[in-house]
Amino acid sequence: MRILLVEDDLLLGEGIQDGLVDAGFVVDWLHDGEAGRSALQTEHSFDLVVLDIAMPRLTGMELLAWIRRHLGDLPVLLLTARDSIEDRIKGLDAGADDYLIKPFALGELIARIHALLRRAQGRSENSLTWQNIQLDPIHKTASQHGQTLDLTAMEFKLLHLLMANYPHYLSRGQFDEKLYGWQGDIESNTLDVHLSHLRKKLGREVIRNVRNLGWRLESD
Amino acid sequence: MIKRIQHWLHHSLVSRLTLLVSLATLCAWIVFSVVLLHEARKETAEVLDRQLTAYADMLWQNLGDEDDLKPALYKNRDKHVVLGFSLRDREGGEVISSLATAFPVQPAASRYPYLIQHQGHAWQITVRQDDERQLIVGEPQRNQLKIAHELSEHLGETAMWAFLLLLPLLLLAIRQGLKPLKLVTAELAEREPNNLNPLEIAVPCEITPLRDRLNTLFAQVSNTLARERRFTADAAHELRTPLAGLRVQIELAQNSPRAEIREKALGKALAGVDRTTRLVTQLLALSRLEHGEQLEFEAISLPDLARTALIEADLPIDDGHLIVDQATPMRGQPILLGLLLRNVLDNARHYAGKAASIQIQINGVRLRVTDDGPGVSEADLTRLGERFYRPPGQAQPGVGLGLSIVRRIADLHGAKLQLSNLPEGGFCVEVIFNLDLPS
Numbered sequence: 001m002r003i004l005l006v007e008d009d010l011l012l013g014e015g016i017q018d019g020l021v022d023a024g025f026v027v028d029w030l031h032d033g034e035a036g037r038s039a040l041q042t043e044h045s046f047d048l049v050v051l052d053i054a055m056p057r058l059t060g061m062e063l064l065a066w067i068r069r070h071l072g073d074l075p076v077l078l079l080t081a082r083d084s085i086e087d088r089i090k091g092l093d094a095g096a097d098d099y100l101i102k103p104f105a106l107g108e109l110i111a112r113i114h115a116l117l118r119r120a121q122g123r124s125e126n127s128l129t130w131q132n133i134q135l136d137p138i139h140k141t142a143s144q145h146g147q148t149l150d151l152t153a154m155e156f157k158l159l160h161l162l163m164a165n166y167p168h169y170l171s172r173g174q175f176d177e178k179l180y181g182w183q184g185d186i187e188s189n190t191l192d193v194h195l196s197h198l199r200k201k202l203g204r205e206v207i208r209n210v211r212n213l214g215w216r217l218e219s220d
Numbered sequence: 221m222i223k224r225i226q227h228w229l230h231h232s233l234v235s236r237l238t239l240l241v242s243l244a245t246l247c248a249w250i251v252f253s254v255v256l257l258h259e260a261r262k263e264t265a266e267v268l269d270r271q272l273t274a275y276a277d278m279l280w281q282n283l284g285d286e287d288d289l290k291p292a293l294y295k296n297r298d299k300h301v302v303l304g305f306s307l308r309d310r311e312g313g314e315v316i317s318s319l320a321t322a323f324p325v326q327p328a329a330s331r332y333p334y335l336i337q338h339q340g341h342a343w344q345i346t347v348r349q350d351d352e353r354q355l356i357v358g359e360p361q362r363n364q365l366k367i368a369h370e371l372s373e374h375l376g377e378t379a380m381w382a383f384l385l386l387l388p389l390l391l392l393a394i395r396q397g398l399k400p401l402k403l404v405t406a407e408l409a410e411r412e413p414n415n416l417n418p419l420e421i422a423v424p425c426e427i428t429p430l431r432d433r434l435n436t437l438f439a440q441v442s443n444t445l446a447r448e449r450r451f452t453a454d455a456a457h458e459l460r461t462p463l464a465g466l467r468v469q470i471e472l473a474q475n476s477p478r479a480e481i482r483e484k485a486l487g488k489a490l491a492g493v494d495r496t497t498r499l500v501t502q503l504l505a506l507s508r509l510e511h512g513e514q515l516e517f518e519a520i521s522l523p524d525l526a527r528t529a530l531i532e533a534d535l536p537i538d539d540g541h542l543i544v545d546q547a548t549p550m551r552g553q554p555i556l557l558g559l560l561l562r563n564v565l566d567n568a569r570h571y572a573g574k575a576a577s578i579q580i581q582i583n584g585v586r587l588r589v590t591d592d593g594p595g596v597s598e599a600d601l602t603r604l605g606e607r608f609y610r611p612p613g614q615a616q617p618g619v620g621l622g623l624s625i626v627r628r629i630a631d632l633h634g635a636k637l638q639l640s641n642l643p644e645g646g647f648c649v650e651v652i653f654n655l656d657l658p659s
Contacts, residue, residue, distance in 0.1 A: 011465030011492045018472050018481050054457050081460035082453060102464035106471045 001117055001137075001160070002045055002178045005029040006036035006063065007052040007079065012102075016050065019106040024140060024157065025113070028181040033058025037066055045177035046074065048116055050109075053080040053091065061094055068095040075116040079104075114138055121164055128163045130217055133202070135163055144202060154179070155198045162207065162217050171214035233401070237394045242387065249379055256375060261368040268364055269333045272346055275303060276357035280348040283307070283355065304343075305357040315353065323356040335361065400424050404431060416442040458499060458621075466492040502621040505559060509628045517551040522587055522653075525554060526580045529561035533569065535578060545583040550653055552633055560629040563622040564589045564649045571596075572647065585653040595641035604639055626651075 003025050007013035013029050020027045028046075030036045034057040040046065049067065053060035064076055078096040080087065091099050097119075098112050114137065118126055127136045133149075135142040140156055142149040151159065161170060161178055170178075175191055195215065199207050208218040229236045306322035307315040314322045321339055329349040336343055338358070345358035400423045407421055418435040469492060472485035523544045530537050561580075568578045572593025581588040596604065604623055623639075626649070630637040634654040642648050 009461045009465055011488055011495070012461055012468060014488065015465055015468030015472055015485065018476065018478075018485070019468055022472070022476050022478065022481070079464075081457035081464075083456070102460040103467040104464060106468050106475075 001047045001164070002026040002028070002181055003048050003050060003113065004036065004039060004046045005050045006031075006033060006055065006060070007050070008032055008055045009052070012052075016106075016109065020050075020110065020113070023110045023113075024137070024153070026179060026181045028183075033060060033063040036063050040067065040071060040074075043177065045174055047120070047178075048075040048077065048113060050077050050079060050113070051096075053078055053082065061091070064091075064094050064096060073120070075120045077109075077112060077116060111138075128160070130163045130166055133159070133163070133206075133217075135160055149201055151198070151201065152194075154194045155201070158194055158198050159202075162215065166217050169210060169214040169216045174214065233398060234391070234394055237398075238387075238391055241390055241394070242383075245383070245386065245390075249383070253372075253375060253379060257368070257372045260371045260375075261364075264367050264371070265364055268359065268367075269344065269346075272303075272333050272344060272357060272359050273331065276305075276346045276348055276355065279305060279357060280355050283353075302363065303357065303359055305355060308354045308356070310352055323358060325354060326356055329354075400427055404434075408434075416445070455503060459496070459503075462492050462496045462499065466496065499621070502625060506621060506625055506628065509556075509625065509632065515553050515556070515632055517553055520550060520552045520554050520557065521547060522550070522557075522582045523547050525557050525561060526582060526587070529558060529565055530580065532558075532562060533565040535565070540577065541579055543579065543581045545581070547582060548584045548655070550585065550655060552653070553629075556629045556632065560626050560651070561589075563626050567622050567649075568593070568647070576646070585655060587651045587653070588648060589650075590642060590646055590648045592642075592644075592646040595645060595647045598641075601639060601641065 001024075003020055005013060005016055005020070005027055007016065007029065008031050010031075013031065017027045017029045028039065030039055033055045036049070036051070037058060040049070051060045051063060055063075058066075060078060060080070064078070067074055067076055075097045076095070077098045077100060078091045079100050079102060080091065081102045083101045088099055097116050100109060100112060114126060117137075118124070121128075126138050127134055129135075133142065133144050135156075137160055140153075142151055142156060142159055149159075157179060158175075161175065172191060179191075195207065206217060207215055209215050229239065304317075304319045304323070306317035306319060308322070308325050309315050312325040317323070319339075323336075323338060323343070323345060326345070326347045326349075328347070330347045333344045333346045336345055336358075342361035343358040344361055344364070345356055348355045348357075403421055404419065404423060404427060407419055416438045418438055419431050421431070423431050466489055469485040469489040473482050473489060476482045476485065523542070526542055526544075527537050530541055535541055565578060568576070568589060568591040572578070572591035576591045576593040578589065578591045581590070627637050630651055634656070636652040636654075638648075638650040638652070640648050640650070
């Protein structure tokens with residue numbers, strides 16, 4: 001899952017980025033609201049935005065308003081140091097999906113991000129189920145027919161993406177964006193290698209590739 | 221006792237007004253009564269004198285021959301005498317008298333009554349005489365006084381009753397008159413403590429200044445509160461953000477599965493502690509400056525202060541870093557000026573880049589700190605010095621308080637602070653001191 005972090009504080013921004021990467025997310029971090037807006041304008045593969053309210057150039061609130069106007073219901077989690085009830089109401093009224101007051105525990109931020117993604121994908125439980133495959137994004141475990149699957153981190157991410165986006169196809173470009181963000185120096189065949197390994201573990205027929213469309217899960 | 225009365229008088233406007241108005245009324249009454257009594261006495265005396273004259277005339281005209289007079293008739297009626305007379309012959313012998321002791325012979329006739337002492341009493345007498353006889357008619361003066369006293373007693377009693385009747389009326393009138401004041405009090409009493417809206421009540425012109433002053437005060441307090449609230453909110457943000465950063469880094473150091481992240485996080489946490497310490501130090505400095513006591517100025521030397529600041533900032537003290545054109549003796553607060561210089565130098569080092577060269581120039585009352593860094597944008601130039609304002613895209617760990625502190629210290633010294641970009645590139649902070657320091 002790809003997250004856009006917009007936070008002007010270096011210490012905090014870097015910490016959140018590292019923490020979210022540890023938790024299995026792909027995180028792109030920008031330092032001001034204006035940059036955040038251009039990123040959201042040009043790239044559409046972000047699953048969630050973590051937004052600081054007080055930022056130079058374009059404040060978090062202004063960016064939030066822009067997101068609601070142009071990107072519909074993309075989940076947004078606000079980070080703020082303002083803890084008054086009025087501020088919280090203002091943030092939620094402006095269209096934030098959730099609100100976290102500084103300082104916070106990384107674990108809580110991650111849990112709230114999971115909850116927001118779950119809600120955005122219309123699930124009530126954390127684990128994703130597709131036919132006989134189950135995947136728990138929090139504990140990073142997956143099973144098929146009740147048998148635990150032994151997946152590498154990249155394979156797990158691939159399966160997660162395929163399950164979360166079912167029944168849509170994911171193109172190579174979308175995979176690259178979601179898996180690497182802007183950090184990736186991706187070799188052209190890396191994705192194919194990982195997908196082929198995943199196929200071996202799940203069964204050949206489970207992942208289907210359609211030329212020009214991309215990949216999706218499909219049995220039979 | 222006097223103190224209690226004074227306290228009571230100061231305590232209540234109604235009591236004060238009642239007492240003062242009563243005293244004024246009483247004084248007016250006393251003067252009025254004295255004048256009235258005097259007039260009454262004069263009038264009484266005149267009336268009685270006229271009566272006496274009339275009696276004397278009547279008696280003189282109706283006085284028959286000596287044979288008709290029966291002296292025995294009048295003897296021994298000395299007590300409660302209202303009117304008395306004595307008739308004397310040419311030689312001064314007593315012909316007849318209504319008194320036990322006849323009036324003494326008078327030197328001449330007198331139509332106008334006058335006062336004599338007779339038998340230990342004062343008498344108002346009038347005298348008629350012809351070649352044969354002299355008639356002296358008199359009236360004890362105490363009769364006059366008695367009437368005057370009775371009159372004054374009546375007057376006093378009436379005045380007292382009138383006063384007693386007036387007192388509650390006065391109280392009522394004063395209470396009624398002070399009603400607008402009560403309106404203001406009631407309006408103020410009903411207010412929520414955080415309601416600082418202006419009072420919108422119509423009041424008489426005497427209370428208008430009070431109401432207006434209150435409204436001005438409300439506005440001032442409201443502004444101060446808003447400013448403080450903004451400051452607290454900003455300060456909270458600035459404090460909570462590095463704390464959040466610290467917390468996240470420490471969590472990473474504890475829990476990250478990646479060894480390099482754990483190690484990096486510890487270093488970051490340390491930097492975060494330094495930054496938070498710097499912020500707290502600056503907040504405390506600013507708070508002391510905002511709420512500080514009276515400053516005590518002393519003789520200072522700008523070049524000496526600049527040298528100290530350069531040493532503290534770990535910069536060399538050579539011609540490239542410190543240029544003194546002219547050192548003017550002046551007064552100031554050396555600790556605060558040191559803080560000012562330190563903040564300006566810190567800013568220059570942070571924002572101009574590591575390679576930039578920083579220079580202090582002193583020329584009389586002008587102190588210039590310049591660097592050859594990139595300067596700031598025109599839009600940011602106007603906002604620099606606002607608390608917590610930092611130009612966007614800053615990678616430096618500042619909190620936007622340094623220039624607020626510099627500005628405040630300059631203000632306290634009555635000095636002018638000018639921030640500008642240099643035409644040849646770089647940034648310039650100029651402090652122009654004022655030799656006439658505010659006392």
